[in-house]
Amino acid sequence: MHELDREKSIHSPGLYAVWNAKPFLLENAIKMQKLRERKEYDYVFWNDAGSFREDNVYTDWPDGERVQRIWEEGSRATGTSQEELIFFPMYWKPPADAKGWTEGAGPVDSDISEGSFFGGTPKAVTWFSRTLYSYHDYYISLGFFAGKDQNLYNAVIFLFPSRFITVWHGDPDSPAQGGMPPNALMRGRLGACGPEWYYYQWWLSDKHSREEMRKYWMEHDREPSEAKWWKIRRIPCRMALLRGMEDVLKSTFGNDWTPPARTIGLRPTRMW
Structure with a gap:
């Protein structure tokens, strides 16, 4: 897989493993909390340890009341139930040539989603993890590079946009x-x-x-x-405003854009 990476000079297979382990680690944490401590949280999030590099005043973060309001608003905006929504921040506008992207075209290689933070309810995170690894395995079977988490996240977002909400600094x-x-x-x-x-x-x-x-x-x-x-x-x-990802994609590609057809079963072939 390393030879397929257009940035192989600065990436390593070990880095791919760390990137692609995030959904597994988050889903596994949900299971362990429920099994060992009999705890089940309303919302769970992955956050990169290196993301808080600058001075800040954040303590109880993300704020629980704010999270609840965001999910309520996101559900109204997308028509998707709160328990099925996943939040990803956005960094960059989807490229114009991605309008015709299809499921079999491979991961979407662009800095659209940010892999440093994501999450939702335990149910939504479990769905996302299993969906992500199903497509990870699918793209490897087709010979695509599947080592960069954001590219895989983008593909899943394009395929299931109504399940994702976002904030985009550059909106x-x-x-x-x-x-x-x-x-x-x-x-x-x-x-x-x-x-x-x-x-x-x-x-x-x-x-x-x-x-x-x-x-x-x-x-x-x-x-x-x-x-x-x-x-x-x-x-x-x-x-900035909360946005549904389907709304972002339609405003970028035109209202005639629809999510690509989905053909694969959501069952990962590998044990993570």
């Missing part, structure tokens, strides 16, 4: 992008929000933490002397 349809002054100083398009890739951390936190991080970024996102010299304004971080 061009977000009202939060409106009215930005031309001289605004910011890393991203929604103001001083820290690294774009980890915008979802702020978005999933409680109101108090969001306000504290707004203040922090207004002071630290760039050097004050730089802003003063160039007379550049800082804009406090703004809230």
Whole structure:
């Protein structure tokens, strides 16, 4: 598989194993909690250990009340029950040439979904894990590179878009992008929000933490002397909208886009 990776100079088979183990580890944690401690959580999430690299004030994260509101809103937006929804942050717009993508075309090689954080109810995570590994095995059987988690996640999202909700920092349809002054100083398009890739951390936190991080970024996102010299304004971080992935794909590809046909059974051939 390593020879099929277009980025093989910076990736290793061991890294593929770590990437592709995430859904298994999360599903297994659900089982172990239920078996050993008789606990079953309302929502469970995978979070990359290295994602909290910058200073922050987050404590009880993600905020439970906020998560519940997001899933309620996501269910209304998608028509999918809360217990079947999976959340993935988005980083980049789906490429235009992916409009005609089909199940047999292999993983979607683009930075659309972010593999650093995802989750939902135990039922949804179990479904996602088994679906993901079914397609992992399927693509290996067809000779495709299946070592990068995000590419596999993208494929499953394209095939089952109504089951996924997201937040997209760069969402061009977000009202939060409106009215930005031309001289605004910011890393991203929604103001001083820290690294774009980890915008979802702020978005999933409680109101108090969001306000504290707004203040922090207004002071630290760039050097004050730089802003003063160039007379550049800082804009406090703004809230993006929750989106259903099917809505995102239709707004990108056109309302005539429909999910590709699905033909394989959702039963992984390997024991993970």
